[in-house]
Amino acid sequence: MAVFTPVTPDDAAALARRLDLGTLTELRGIQSGIENTNYFLTTDRGEYVLTLFERLTFEQLPFYLHLMKHLAQRGIPVPEPKGDASGEILHALYGKPTAVVDKLRGQHQLAPDQRHCEQVGAMLARMHLAGRDYPRHQPNLRGLAWWTETVPVVLPYLEPAQAELIQDELAFQQALAASPAYAQLPRGPIHADLFRDNVMFEGDTLTGFFDFYFAGVDTWLFDIAVCLNDWCVDLATGRLDEQRAQAFCNAYDRVREITHDECRLLPALMRAGALRFWISRLWDYHLPRDAQMLKAHDPAHFERILRERRAQPWHYLRG
Numbered sequence: 001m002a003v004f005t006p007v008t009p010d011d012a013a014a015l016a017r018r019l020d021l022g023t024l025t026e027l028r029g030i031q032s033g034i035e036n037t038n039y040f041l042t043t044d045r046g047e048y049v050l051t052l053f054e055r056l057t058f059e060q061l062p063f064y065l066h067l068m069k070h071l072a073q074r075g076i077p078v079p080e081p082k083g084d085a086s087g088e089i090l091h092a093l094y095g096k097p098t099a100v101v102d103k104l105r106g107q108h109q110l111a112p113d114q115r116h117c118e119q120v121g122a123m124l125a126r127m128h129l130a131g132r133d134y135p136r137h138q139p140n141l142r143g144l145a146w147w148t149e150t151v152p153v154v155l156p157y158l159e160p161a162q163a164e165l166i167q168d169e170l171a172f173q174q175a176l177a178a179s180p181a182y183a184q185l186p187r188g189p190i191h192a193d194l195f196r197d198n199v200m201f202e203g204d205t206l207t208g209f210f211d212f213y214f215a216g217v218d219t220w221l222f223d224i225a226v227c228l229n230d231w232c233v234d235l236a237t238g239r240l241d242e243q244r245a246q247a248f249c250n251a252y253d254r255v256r257e258i259t260h261d262e263c264r265l266l267p268a269l270m271r272a273g274a275l276r277f278w279i280s281r282l283w284d285y286h287l288p289r290d291a292q293m294l295k296a297h298d299p300a301h302f303e304r305i306l307r308e309r310r311a312q313p314w315h316y317l318r319g
């Protein structure tokens with residue numbers, strides 16, 4: 001269970017009062033998630049999610065929380081952070097940065113079909129456009145610099161063939177990032193972790209995106225690639241479901257045109273997306289933090305996806 005820091009009902013109730021959310025009626029630890037301590041916090045006025053951030057700092061968090069507020073105010077369905085009387089949306093419990101946000105309605109769609117992929121694609125494009133005038137800047141903290149720093153840390157845990165693959169891919173991505181074509185890609189605030197478990201649906205209708213705590217300014221194409229690698233793959237093999245991928249990209253493209261250069265670089269960015277999560281999963285798996293219980297995601301899944309993307313690059317043909 002992802003409760004790294006237990007919260008007492010008294011402390012949660014005091015925070016709810018301070019944020020003018022009413023009287024606490026229930027506080028329940030959330031079993032999933034591996035990054036932060038999360039609770040469902042219910043009051044006599046509504047349902048919220050209380051998050052204590054275990055890795056992110058007081059300096060980094062305003063970027064994410066204000067981004068969520070910015071997007072919510074522009075009609076993108078994301079949880080809005082709750083402020084105190086002075087409007088402050090970043091709080092503290094037990095010395096840890098803390099936020100309380102709206103609980104989204106609905107459930108995850110863990111077996112998405114074309115219709116779900118279309119809705120995620122269209123909403124992702126709307127989110128990218130809504131983020132264009134967001135004034136704060138923070139790089140994607142799980143971007144190339146972090147991969148470069150973390151590959152040597154996980155390398156001792158890999159078999160020789162895996163070590164060769166990860167180093168070869170890192171070198172490829174470093175060269176790509178230094179290329180003029182890459183520098184021209186449109187960019188802005190991206191979610192950067194928009195997996196099936198970070199989107200809610202009520203029935204078959206998308207009700208929101210959440211978990212913005214890996215967001216950062218990066219290429220919009222990286223966000224598309226991360227989504228394709230999760231929403232449009234067969235989870236058993238890592239193989240791309242081309243119909244779903246085409247549906248996702250068409251829906252995105254109808255809201256914000258995917259440029260010719262983006263189409264050209266998409267296969268390389270899908271490799272980048274696979275590498276990013278292979279590295280982070282290796283890191284979480286081999287270098288776990290203390291937790292009351294911690295269920296690390298399977299790193300081999302993204303190794304398979306990376307091998308698939310290298311062997312069979314997929315090209316988006318607009319249409």
Ligand SMILES: Nc1ncnc2c1ncn2[C@@H]1O[C@H](COP(=O)(O)OP(=O)(O)OP(=O)(O)O)[C@@H](O)[C@H]1O
Pocket residue numbers: 002030032033034035036037038049079101102103104105197198210211
């Ligand atoms: N705003 C929200 N509305 C509804 N449910 C939420 C919300 N935030 C979190 N949840 C629920 O809590 C679970 C865990 O949250 P989350 O996925 O953000 O965990 P995490 O540890 O912060 O991040 P990670 O996904 O990186 O492991 C989600 O799967 C979801 O069920």
Ligand SMILES: N[C@@H](CCO)C(=O)O
Pocket residue numbers: 035193195277280281297
């Ligand atoms: N989405 C990530 C977990 C961190 O949010 C993964 O599946 O590895």
